[in-house]
Amino acid sequence: MASDAKGDGLKVEGVVAGYGGGVVIDDLSFAVAPGETVAILGRNGVGKTTLLRTIMGLRRPKRGTITFAGKRIDQREPFEIARSGIGYVPQGREIFAELTVEENLLLGNLRATGADEIYAIFPALAEKRRIQAGRLSGGQQQQLAIGRALMARPRLLLLDEPSEGIQPSVVGEIAGVLGRIVRESAMAIVLVEQNIEMALGLASRADLIDHGRIVASESTATLRANPHLIEQHMAL
Amino acid sequence: MDQVATAILDTSNAILVLMLVSLGLAIIFGLMNVINMAHGEFLMLGGYAIMQLGAFGLPFFVALALAPLIVAVIGLIVEELVISRTYHRLIDTILATWGLALMLRQAVILQYGPISYGVAPPNVGFVQVFGGQYPVYRLIVMGVSLATILATFAFFFATRWGLAARAVIANRDMAACLGINTRFLDRITFAFGAGLAGLAGAAMAPIISIDPNSGLGWVVPAFLSILVGGLGTVSGPLAGAAGVGGLDSLTATFASPVWAQLVVFTAAILVIRLFPNGLVSRRRREA
Amino acid sequence: MKISSANLLGLGALVLLVVMPVVVSSWVAADFGMYFVYAIFAVSLAFLWGHVGLLSLGHAVYFGIGAYAMSIVTLGMVPGLSWLVSAWVGLAAAVVLAGAFAWLVGSLFFAGRRPLRGAFLGIVTLALAVIIERLAINSTFLGGLNGLLGVPPMSLGLNGGGPEIVEPLAVFYAMLGLLAVVSALVLAIQKSRFGLALASVRENELRASTLGHDATRLKVRAMAVSGALAGLAGALFVVQFGFASPSLIGFTLSADVLIWVALGGRGHIVSAALGAIGVRYLESQLSDMIGATWPLALGAVFVLCVIVFPRGVFGEVIGWIDAVRALREKADVRQTAAM
Numbered sequence: 079m080a081s082d083a084k085g086d087g088l089k090v091e092g093v094v095a096g097y098g099g100g101v102v103i104d105d106l107s108f109a110v111a112p113g114e115t116v117a118i119l120g121r122n123g124v125g126k127t128t129l130l131r132t133i134m135g136l137r138r139p140k141r142g143t144i145t146f147a148g149k150r151i152d153q154r155e156p157f158e159i160a161r162s163g164i165g166y167v168p169q170g171r172e173i174f175a176e177l178t179v180e181e182n183l184l185l186g187n188l189r190a191t192g193a194d195e196i197y198a199i200f201p202a203l204a205e206k207r208r209i210q211a212g213r214l215s216g217g218q219q220q221q222l223a224i225g226r227a228l229m230a231r232p233r234l235l236l237l238d239e240p241s242e243g244i245q246p247s248v249v250g251e252i253a254g255v256l257g258r259i260v261r262e263s264a265m266a267i268v269l270v271e272q273n274i275e276m277a278l279g280l281a282s283r284a285d286l287i288d289h290g291r292i293v294a295s296e297s298t299a300t301l302r303a304n305p306h307l308i309e310q311h312m313a314l
Numbered sequence: 315m316d317q318v319a320t321a322i323l324d325t326s327n328a329i330l331v332l333m334l335v336s337l338g339l340a341i342i343f344g345l346m347n348v349i350n351m352a353h354g355e356f357l358m359l360g361g362y363a364i365m366q367l368g369a370f371g372l373p374f375f376v377a378l379a380l381a382p383l384i385v386a387v388i389g390l391i392v393e394e395l396v397i398s399r400t401y402h403r404l405i406d407t408i409l410a411t412w413g414l415a416l417m418l419r420q421a422v423i424l425q426y427g428p429i430s431y432g433v434a435p436p437n438v439g440f441v442q443v444f445g446g447q448y449p450v451y452r453l454i455v456m457g458v459s460l461a462t463i464l465a466t467f468a469f470f471f472a473t474r475w476g477l478a479a480r481a482v483i484a485n486r487d488m489a490a491c492l493g494i495n496t497r498f499l500d501r502i503t504f505a506f507g508a509g510l511a512g513l514a515g516a517a518m519a520p521i522i523s524i525d526p527n528s529g530l531g532w533v534v535p536a537f538l539s540i541l542v543g544g545l546g547t548v549s550g551p552l553a554g555a556a557g558v559g560g561l562d563s564l565t566a567t568f569a570s571p572v573w574a575q576l577v578v579f580t581a582a583i584l585v586i587r588l589f590p591n592g593l594v595s596r597r598r599r600e601a
Numbered sequence: 602m603k604i605s606s607a608n609l610l611g612l613g614a615l616v617l618l619v620v621m622p623v624v625v626s627s628w629v630a631a632d633f634g635m636y637f638v639y640a641i642f643a644v645s646l647a648f649l650w651g652h653v654g655l656l657s658l659g660h661a662v663y664f665g666i667g668a669y670a671m672s673i674v675t676l677g678m679v680p681g682l683s684w685l686v687s688a689w690v691g692l693a694a695a696v697v698l699a700g701a702f703a704w705l706v707g708s709l710f711f712a713g714r715r716p717l718r719g720a721f722l723g724i725v726t727l728a729l730a731v732i733i734e735r736l737a738i739n740s741t742f743l744g745g746l747n748g749l750l751g752v753p754p755m756s757l758g759l760n761g762g763g764p765e766i767v768e769p770l771a772v773f774y775a776m777l778g779l780l781a782v783v784s785a786l787v788l789a790i791q792k793s794r795f796g797l798a799l800a801s802v803r804e805n806e807l808r809a810s811t812l813g814h815d816a817t818r819l820k821v822r823a824m825a826v827s828g829a830l831a832g833l834a835g836a837l838f839v840v841q842f843g844f845a846s847p848s849l850i851g852f853t854l855s856a857d858v859l860i861w862v863a864l865g866g867r868g869h870i871v872s873a874a875l876g877a878i879g880v881r882y883l884e885s886q887l888s889d890m891i892g893a894t895w896p897l898a899l900g901a902v903f904v905l906c907v908i909v910f911p912r913g914v915f916g917e918v919i920g921w922i923d924a925v926r927a928l929r930e931k932a933d934v935r936q937t938a939a940m
Contacts, residue, residue, distance in 0.1 A: 134491055160493035172488045174481055185481050185492050188474045230493060349720050399908045404720055405656060409863050410907040412856060417900035424893055530852065534731055537724045576735055579728045586725060590715045 086147050087111045087266065088133070088164075088234055093142030093152075095125075095132040102128040104290035105142070112233065113264035115256075117271055117281035117298070119308065125290045126270040127169055130236045133268075134166050135159040146234065165232030169239050169270075171223040175212030179203055182211050182222055186229030196225035199255050217248030224252065228259070234266045241273040249273065253280050278302055316446030323443065325563040327452050330459035331514050332559035333552050335532050336539040337466060338510030340551035343540065344483045345503045348397055348407040352415040353536060354529025356508040359385050360515025361524035362422060365433050374436040378458075378516050385512025386505040393504035398497075419526045430525035455517045462513060463552070470548055479503070483546065535562065538582040544592015553594050558582055606922040610915065611784065611871035618777055622770055631769035636881040637776035638837045640874040641783050643861045645830035647873030648787050650862065652796070653823045654803035656723040659730025660858055663703050663828040665737065665850030667695035667835025672749040672845040675761070678742075686761035688753075688840065695836035696829045703828020707821035716817065727855065734851030748846030755840040772841060779837065780874065783830060787870050790826065799823050860903050866916020875915045 088110040096102040102125040110116050118126050131137050133144055135156040144152040151159050160166065165186075174182050183193035183203075197204035200221040206214060211222055220240055227235060235256075241249045253276050259265055271277035277284060278298045286294040286308070294307070301307055339353045363384045367377035396414055400406045438450040470476040481489040482499055490496045515529070522528060535558050543554025558578055566574035585593070604612075622630045646660045674691035677683045706729065710717045717725055737743050744750070755775075757763040766775050790796045801809040802816045810816050839845045848854065858877070865876015880899070888895040910917045 136487055136491070155497065156487065156490035157493050157495050157497070160491055166491045168488065168491070172485060174484050174488075176484060177477075177480065181477055184474065184477060185489070185494070188478060188494070226492065349724075396904055396908065403911065405723075406907050406911055408656075408658075408720060408723060409859070410904050412859065413900045413903035413907065415900075416856070416860075417897055417904065420893070420897040420900060424897065534724075534728050538728055541721060541724065572735075572739055576732055579732045583725055583728060586721070587709065587717070590717070590721075 087114070088268070089143075089145045090129075090133065091143050091145075093129075093132060093144060094140045095128055095137050095142075096140070097128075097137075101140075102290055103132065103139075106287075106291050107142075108285055108292050108295070110234065110266050110268055112266055113260065114283065115260055115267040115269060115281045117269045117277035117284040118287055119271065119274070119277060119284050120287035122272075124287050126287055127238055129287070130166070130168075130238050130268065130270060133159075133236060134164065160230070163230075163233040165227030165230060165235045167220075167223045167227050167235070167237045167240060169242070171219050173211045173214075173219050173222050173226070175210065177211060178208055179211050179214070179222060180207040182226050183229055186226040187231075190229055193225070193229065196228060199228070199259075200225055217244040217252075220244055220248070220252065224256070231263075232265060234268070237267060237269045237271075239270055239272060241271060241276050249276055256280060274308060284308075316444050319444035320446055320448060321564070321567045323448055323452065323456075324567065325560055327456050328563040329556050329559035330456050330463070331518055332532075332535060332539060333463055333555040334459050334510050334514040336536045336543075336551040336555040337463060337548075338507035339533075339536050340540045340545065340548070341466075341479075341510075342504055342507040344545060345479060345486075346397070346401075346500050347404060347486070348400075348504070349404065349411065350504075350507070351408055351411040351533065352392075352418060353411075353507070353511050354531070354533035355415045355418040356385050356389060356511035356529070357515035357518075357532050358422065358524070358526065358529035359388060359418065360512030360517075361433070361519040361522075361528060362426065362431075363512065364516040364519045365431050365524055368433060381516035382509040382513035385515070386509030389508025389512075390501060390505040392508070393501055397504055398500065401500075415529075419529075422526045426526075428526060430523040430528075432523055433519040435520035451520060455521070458513070458517055462510065466510075467548065475499075535559070535578070538579065538586070540592075541586045542582050542592060544589075544594045547594055550592055550594035554592065557585075557593075606919045606926060607869040607871045608788070610875075610919055610922060614871070614875055615777075615781060622773055627769040630773040632885060633878075633882075634769070634772035634776045635838070635841055636878045637773075637780040638834050638841065639858070639861065639881055640780050640877040641837065642831055642834035642858055643865065643873045643877035644780075644784055644787055644870050645827045645834065646858050646862050647865075647867050647870055648791070648830070649823060649827035651867035651869070651873065652791055652803065653799045653820065653827075655820060655823070656719065656726075657827075657855075658723040658727035658859065659733075659852075659855045660726075660827075660831060661850050661852075661854035662706075662726075662730050662733050663699040663831035664835040664838070664854060664858075665733070665845070665847075666699040666702055666828075667832030668839040668845040668849045669737070669743060669749065669835075670695040670698045670832065671836035671839050672752045675753055675840070676749060676751065678749075684760075686753075687759060688755050688757075688761070689759065692833070692836050695832045697832075699832020699835065700825045700829030703831075704821055704825035706828075707824030711817050711820045711824075713817075716820070727852070730851050730855050734847050737847040737850050743845075743847075746847060748844055748849075750844045752839050752843050752845065754843075755837075766840075776837065776841075779833075783833070784870050784874060787830070791870075795819070795822070860899070862913075864903055864906055864913055866913025866919070868912055868916045869919055872913050872915030872919060876913060879914075 091107050093103055093106050094101060106129065120126055128137065132139050135154055139152050143150060146162055146164060149162065151162060180193055183196055184190060202218050203221055203225060211219065214222060224240065240252060256267065257280055260267060269277055269281055278301060281298050283295065283297055284301055285292045296307060335357060339350060342348055342350050360381050363381035364377045367380055368374065392414060396410050400410045435451045438454065440447040441450050441453065470479060478489065478494045479499060481494060482496060486496065539554035539558045540551045542557055543550035543552065561581060562574050562578045565577045642664055646657060649655050649657055671691040673679060674694050675686050675688055677686045679685050710722060710725065738746050755766040766772055798814045798819055801812065801814060802819050806816050835849065861877035861880050862873045864880060866872030884895060891898065906914060912920060
C-alpha cells in the first residue's frame with residue numbers, strides 16, 4: 079500500500095454508522111492511496127452501500143473519523159465533501175431523469191463550459207446530449223452517471239455497483255474507460271461490486287466486508303489464484 | 315361589454331398576483347421541503363414596507379422596488395434563525411413557521427397598532443379599455459407580476475444556478491453529492507420566495523388595505539393553488555393559481571363575493587381529492 | 602402493574618389541581634374551569650395527531666359545531682321543537698353532530714387508494730375550517746358575525762330548570778372531573794385493540810393493511826372519536842362563556858389548539874392537556890404584565906420549542922422522568938445483585 083505520510087488519499091478509521099438505532103457499519107477501518115483502485119466485496123446487506131453513503135456525508139458516522147487529502151471530512155456536508163475531490167456514482171445511478179443528458183453532465187461541474195471530454199470518453203452520450211436522461215438505456219444511464227461524476231475531475235471516485243443491470247459488453251467498456259483514467263490521472267477508485275469479474279479486473283486490491291467490518295484484504299492477484307477465498311466470505 | 319372587459323382584467327390581475335404568491339411558496343417547498351405557513355405574513359410585510367418607505371418620503375415606484383428587498387432580507391434572517399434548524403422535519407416546519415406567522419403579526423401590531431392603513435396609488439390615471447375606464451396602476455401591477463414570473467422562469471431554465479435549483483428539486487441528496495451548495499441555495503431560495511410574497515404585498519398595497527391580518531386571506535388560496543396544480547414542476551403552481559384565482563375572481567364578480575371563497579375552496583378540495591398528484595405534475599411527492 | 606411516566610405526571614397534576622382551590626381565589630378557579638375545557642379540546646387533537654398521526658390544522662371546526670349545537674338546543678332554537686332546552690340533549694347533540702361531521706370529513710379525505718396525508722391533509726383541513734367559518738358568518742340562523750348570545754349555564758334538569766352549575770368551584774370540579782374522565786377514556790381507547798391498530802397505521806400504513814387492518818376505516822373512526830370529543834369541549838365551553846361565535850370555528854382557535862398541543866407534547870394525552878392549561882394560565886398571568894407583547898412571546902417560545910424540544914415541554918419532562926426511573930431501576934437491580 080502506498081504511504082499515507084503526506085496525508086493524501088482516503089482514510090476511514092473506526093467508523094460506526096447505521097440507521098436509527100441499528101448499526102450497519104461497525105468499527106470499520108480502511109485506506110485508499112492516490113491512484114489505487116480498491117474493490118469492496120461482500121454479501122448483500124453487509125454495509126457496502128452504507129459505507130459509501132457515510133463517506134459521502136449522506137450519513138453521519140456515530141463514531142470514528144474519515145479523512146481525505148489530509149482533512150477531516152466526517153462532519154462535513156455532502157456538497158463540501160464532493161468539492162474536496164470525491165465523485166460519487168450511487169447505486170441505481172440516480173441520474174436526473176427529466177433533465178437532458180448535457181444538463182446532467184453540467185451538474186457535475188457547474189463552471190464547465192461544456193462536456194466534450196465526457197463525450198469523447200462515452201461517444202454514445204454525445205449523440206443523445208439533448209435527450210431526456212430518463213429515456214437512455216440502462217448502460218447509457220450508467221455511463222452518464224459516471225461521466226457526471228468525472229466532470230469535476232475527482233481525485234477519488236466512489237462507484238456503487240456500476241455493473242448492476244447492464245449488458246456485459248457495456249460493463250467491459252466502462253471498466254476499460256475507468257482503467258485508462260486511473261492510469262492517466264492517478265484518480266483513486268473505491269468500487270463496490272457484485273460482479274467479481276469486473277471488480278477483480280479493475281482493482282489492484284479487494285477488501286472483503288462482513289458484519290460491517292473489513293474481514294480480509296487481499297491483492298486481486300491472490301484472489302484470482304485462490305477463488306475459494308472469495309467464496310468463503312461471499313456465499314454467492 | 316365594458317363590464318365583461320373589466321371583469322376579465324380584474325380576473326387577470328387576481329390570477330397574476332396569486333401566481334406570484336404561489337410561486338414563492340412552491341419554490342420554497344420544492345427546493346427546501348419546507349411548508350411556509352408564514353408566507354401570507356411576508357406578503358403583509360411587503361404592504362407595511364411600502365407604506366413605511368412612502369412615509370419616509372420615497373417616491374412610490376422606488377418604494378415598490380425596495381419593499382420586496384426588505385422582505386427578502388427578513389426572509390434571509392428567518393431562514394438562518396428558524397428554518398435551517400428544522401430541516402428534514404416537514405411537520406415541524408409547519409409548526410415553526412406557524413409560530414413565526416404569529417410573531418410577525420404581533421410584531422406589526424406592536425409597531426403599527428391593530429388598525430388598517432391605506433397606500434395612495436401613484437397618480438398614473440386611467441386608460442380607455444373597450445370603451446371603459448380602467449386604472450393604469452392595475453395594468454402596472456399585472457405587468458410587474460408577469461415580468462417577475464417570466465424572469466423566474468428564465469432563471470430556472472436559462473442559468474446554471476437555475477439548473478442546480480432544478481436538480482435540487484428533483485433529488486436533493488444527489489445534487490449535494492455533485493457539489494451543489496445546498497446550504498447557499500436554501501438561503502437564496504427562502505429569501506427569494508419571501509421577496510416574491512413581499513412584492514405581491516407591496517404591489518397590491520394601494521388596492522387592498524394593509525393590516526396585521528392581510529396575509530391570512532392569501533396563504534390558504536396559495537397552498538390550494540400548489541396542491542391543485544401539483545408539485546415538482548414550476549408550471550404546476552402557476553396553473554393552479556390560474557384556476558383558483560380565476561374562479562375566485564369570476565365568482566366574486568358574477569355571483570357574490572361572499573360565496574366566491576366557498577366555491578373556490580370546495581372546488582379545490584375536490585380537485586385535490588380526485589387528483590392527488592395535481593393537474594400538471596407527473597410525479598407524486600410525499601408530503 | 603407498572604405505571605407509565607406520562608400517567609404518573611398526569612396523576613400528580615390531577616392531585617395538585619384537586620387541592621388547588623384551597624389556596625387560590627374563586628375567580629382564579631373559575632378561569633381554570635375554562636382551561637380544563639381547552640384541555641379536553643387539546644386531548645382530542647393529541648389523540649388524532651399524536652396517536653394516529655393525522656395532522657388537523659382546522660380542528661376548531663368540530664369544537665365550533667359542538668358549541669353551536671349546544672347553543673341552539675339550550676336557546677330553544679331547534680326548528681319545530683322550541684320547547685326543547687335540555688342541556689343534556691345539547692351535550693348529546695354536540696357530541697353526535699361533531700363526531701358525525703368528522704366522520705364525513707374523514708370519509709371524504711381518507712377513502713380510496715390515495716388518501717390525503719401529512720402536510721397535504723393539514724392544508725386541506727385548514728381550508729375546510731375557513732369554509733365552515735365562512736358559512737357560519739353568513740348564516741342568519743347562526744347569528745352571523747355576532748353568533749348566538751345568551752347561552753344559559755349548564756342546568757341539570759331534564760329539560761332545563763333544576764340546579765345550575767355556575768358556582769366557580771362547582772364549575773372547576775365539574776370540568777376537572779370531565780377532563781379526567783375524557784383523558785382516561787382516550788388512554789383506554791389507545792390501549793384497546795382499536796387503539797393499537799391505529800398506532801400501527803400511524804407507524805406504517807402499508808404494513809398495517811397487510812396485517813389485515815382496514816386503514817381507511819380505522820382513520821375515519823379515529824376522526825369521528827376526535828371530532829366528538831372536540832364537540833364535547835365546544836359544548837362545555839359555550840355553557841361557561843355564554844355565547845357561540847364564528848371565531849370558535851376558524852383559523853384562530855385552530856392555531857391556538859395546535860400550539861397548545863405542540864408546546865405541551867403531542868406524544869401523550871397528559872402532556873397535551875397540560876400544554877393547554879399551562880399556556881392559558883401563563884397567558885392570563887403574563888398578558889396583564891406584558892400586555893400585547895404576550896402573543897409575540899408565546900410565538901417566540903413556540904418556535905424555540907419546535908426547534909429545541911420537538912417532543913414538547915411536558916413531553917420532554919415525561920422523557921426525563923422515564924430516564925430517571927430507568928437509572929433507578931438499574932441501581933435497584935445492582936443492589937439486589939450485590940445482596
